[in-house]
Amino acid sequence: MRSVEESPVTRDGKALVLAHDHGLEHGPEQFAGVEERLDPARVFEMATHDAVTALAVGKGLTETYYPSYDDQVNLLAKLNGGSDLWMGDPYSPQNWSVEYADELGADAIGYTIYPGVNREPEMFEDFRPVQEEARERDLPIAMWSYPRGQAVKAHRSPEVIAYAARIAHELGADFAKVKYPRSREAMAHAVDAAAATKVLLSGGSKTSDREFLELVESCMDAGVEGLAVGRNVWQRENPHEILDMLERVVFEGASTDDVL
Amino acid sequence: MRSVEESPVTRDGKALVLAHDHGLEHGPEQFAGVEERLDPARVFEMATHDAVTALAVGKGLTETYYPSYDDQVNLLAKLNGGSDLWMGDPYSPQNWSVEYADELGADAIGYTIYPGVNREPEMFEDFRPVQEEARERDLPIAMWSYPRGQAVKAHRSPEVIAYAARIAHELGADFAKVKYPRSREAMAHAVDAAAATKVLLSGGSKTSDREFLELVESCMDAGVEGLAVGRNVWQRENPHEILDMLERVVFEGASTDDVL
């Protein structure tokens, strides 16, 4: 496992990933009120903000826009993902090979796993060659580790989130992106369970500035490496402002009260 | 993503694809009244019309007739397709490899995806190596993006069509062929959702000259790149005449009233 401290997708051992795979995973309805951001160039532009250590996007957006931003943006190639039109048991198809992501300039790769779903074994087996190919190419690996399925009654219970973080470690990911387990203590437990794998808070739906920043502050205190944020940035009227504030909380240890 | 403006399948950044995969997808009944067009040579002949920027056909027709037309016709190799005799959950098998399409002289490739169907994940995964092999060979990629399945209640609702167009972009297609979402505004929204991917109107069943031309005019106004048309050309008594009129509307900005 490579040292994530020296990774191009962290800064001083901290990470703020801007995620923008919502066009595929959730569809254009996510852009209600901010329709101009259907144009991915707007989000690539946001990713040039100093606070952003990597931009997580899929193949199509990378092919089209990354050539113009590769000097200014670190790319976290999100390799799998499905549409929200689909009603089947959770599973995420791979849309992009590691080889091609590397060729397009990826600095790291991202992959979703749903522990507990009917096709868990298949998802683990899909991940194997992805992980090993990424190692071969010296690309750090972030796992979106989201337990689901009939046995997972509480997606955000402390034990389930800790398990999610541990699975990322056991299967060979450098980063585990997990949901917030509803308390600072539970997040600290997940950080312990992840061992050497670094935990990233999954940002979730848009909330108020204070609510969001307090969440981030609490998780940073709990020992997470940083966060992956999408809607809480690009659905805001002024994304630059929230990125300024996040930069202080994530990288400079400021409190929510300091920045508001 | 290559510049589609310079693609051999567009002309001045506009496209008119003549599609002729109906023998496979719908069967010989489609040719009732125009039986002589069961002979694909007739349709290849139509495709030599100046208005047609590419002809979309499958492997068998290409092998047989394209050697005689490769100087006059741009080939959009339609790689997947199934028969209408089949009653299973929507899925489209691949009948042709990108390598062989390229060898036979394809200028672009076409691939159908049905977002929302039970086998959506499998279709996305089928598409991955096709898309990447096409990029390797510098062949533009057109996705027939047709949402279906139990969750898709309204196949032509504005949001579903916009989502279809976005999926084409997210997965790395240069062109998104979508159905008409019932209004000019909805089509404009789909064009926005597709971002840099160019939208092509899917022609659909045969209608009157006026109805069809007004539809095309409205979509061109909404920002589509052009259209893919089959039955509205080759089921007509005089295909040359409708192609003349389409040429004026698509490439010269004429109105329906101008050309009728």
Add this chain to the structure above:
Amino acid sequence: MRSVEESPVTRDGKALVLAHDHGLEHGPEQFAGVEERLDPARVFEMATHDAVTALAVGKGLTETYYPSYDDQVNLLAKLNGGSDLWMGDPYSPQNWSVEYADELGADAIGYTIYPGVNREPEMFEDFRPVQEEARERDLPIAMWSYPRGQAVKAHRSPEVIAYAARIAHELGADFAKVKYPRSREAMAHAVDAAAATKVLLSGGSKTSDREFLELVESCMDAGVEGLAVGRNVWQRENPHEILDMLERVVFEGASTDDVL
């Protein structure tokens, strides 16, 4: 698509394929009354008759007997087939690779497709590499195109047979072996639907000399390339006699009355 006129499996642009895959597809019960023909050497011997342009058999028979007949018999390697003991939804497994068929001296390959069955997509996808490998090796391709499945109410309706013939053309076969659609006109329609793909009448169960020859005559008039015949030859007491008569009808344009 290579010129089938120059193919080693046709003679003056006509074909009479002797088929003998019944041991696999139907079992030894087919040989009741002609048990000595369980010995494939007897059928290879029949195939040396001048009327026979190719012998369609599977891997095991080819391995064993073809080395003694390769100077006298053209081999159509039947690549897939299952047993009649099986009760599943129609599907035909591939028992033989194109590479090995070529190595054993095949002059053409044969492959069964069942349009309309639950596994139609899988059968189309199985056929793809077979077809492309055969092209690579310059081996003509015959498709046994037999629509079945829940949606196919009338296996021999004119439209279904025409569709079967068209599918063979669309997927890249040189020959479409189809059942008789119950009239000369319907067969002529199938011949039109097949476009450049040559249609072969599928012989079917044993009938009287007159009945069988009139069927062949009618189909030749309808424009088929010839026929593939099995039981109507090797289940007869005197196969040589019926082959003599077929030779006159298929290659010399004689009528049933002429030859009886």
Add this chain to the structure above:
Amino acid sequence: MRSVEESPVTRDGKALVLAHDHGLEHGPEQFAGVEERLDPARVFEMATHDAVTALAVGKGLTETYYPSYDDQVNLLAKLNGGSDLWMGDPYSPQNWSVEYADELGADAIGYTIYPGVNREPEMFEDFRPVQEEARERDLPIAMWSYPRGQAVKAHRSPEVIAYAARIAHELGADFAKVKYPRSREAMAHAVDAAAATKVLLSGGSKTSDREFLELVESCMDAGVEGLAVGRNVWQRENPHEILDMLERVVFEGASTDDVL
């Protein structure tokens, strides 16, 4: 198809295969009363008897014991097999590649097929590369051909056994191991149906000396090449004695009365 007469697994065109895959297929309960034969070395020792033309065992036993017996024993590598703990629809997984069997010194390969089961097509397709790789390496192929499944009402009816033997021939096996179809005439029919493929009687459960020898004698008269025997040898107190008697019946044409 190679000449099985010259095969290392036959002697004067006759074969006596000692089969010992029962530890996998049936489990240690088979060894009740003869527990010392859980040690495969005992069975390898039996296989050095002059009557035994080949020993059929799996990968683990071969790896461990064959290096000490390769001068004295011909190896028939049994490539597939499952446990009796499994309750699914009949199917036999492949546990051993042809390449590795060859590397370990196999003189022939053995493979089970269950015609008529739900997964018949998959079993036929599994067999294809095995058969072709074995040909490539000049290894004779024995098929354990055991019809099963919902459609196979009578596993040992004359027609079903004849069909089983024919399938082995059609798919390219040199030997067809089949169950006894309950009469000498039925076995003779199976021998005819197998054409050039040699039939081996499948020994089955342990019976009395007379009963077993009369069965073998009757089948030899019916034209089988020999037998594959397991429990009727290694479950006996004195395996050497029964092998002596089998040698006379199989290779010297003695009758049961002669040897008892």
Add this chain to the structure above:
Amino acid sequence: MRSVEESPVTRDGKALVLAHDHGLEHGPEQFAGVEERLDPARVFEMATHDAVTALAVGKGLTETYYPSYDDQVNLLAKLNGGSDLWMGDPYSPQNWSVEYADELGADAIGYTIYPGVNREPEMFEDFRPVQEEARERDLPIAMWSYPRGQAVKAHRSPEVIAYAARIAHELGADFAKVKYPRSREAMAHAVDAAAATKVLLSGGSKTSDREFLELVESCMDAGVEGLAVGRNVWQRENPHEILDMLERVVFEGASTDDVL
């Protein structure tokens, strides 16, 4: 089959494998009361104890911690495993290739098989290339052989455990890790059934010192090669102490009474 006596994972022909795949297979709840051992470095440290002949861990832990311990610890790479969140029919996905395990310094590989489950055939087929690749690289193979499924009523009955051990031998494993079949005699039968494959007792849940040591002593007397132990070591307050005692029982033939 290589001589396991000379294997780096045994000492004087005995083995004590410390297993630590519980983070993946059972989750962080296993660490209640010993939370500091969520840090795998603690368990790698335990594995430096002289009694431990190999440490069984997965890919993620190996990548992260093994580089610091490769001089002091023998690695048994546990290649497959799933999470306890999953409720499907027992199956264990492969998370790690043999090639990569070898590259990271594995001294042996471990693989779980569940004989009797619905997917038994698939598990056997998954194991085939793993086993053959491990042979190619001269890595000993340990099978975790745990019968399960609807047909397996008594997981720990003498016959089921003996069958489990035999399957490991038949499929080509050097070691069979099995559950305790509830008596010394039954374990001796399993040892016989395993033939040349060495049996390892599977340690199971934490029990008292006496109970655990008596179990180990009884199994050593029954002829097992050693044990694989996890929770009975790392869930204890003082793992070093129990390892000291196990060392005497396993390698020096001491009794429980001697060491307590």
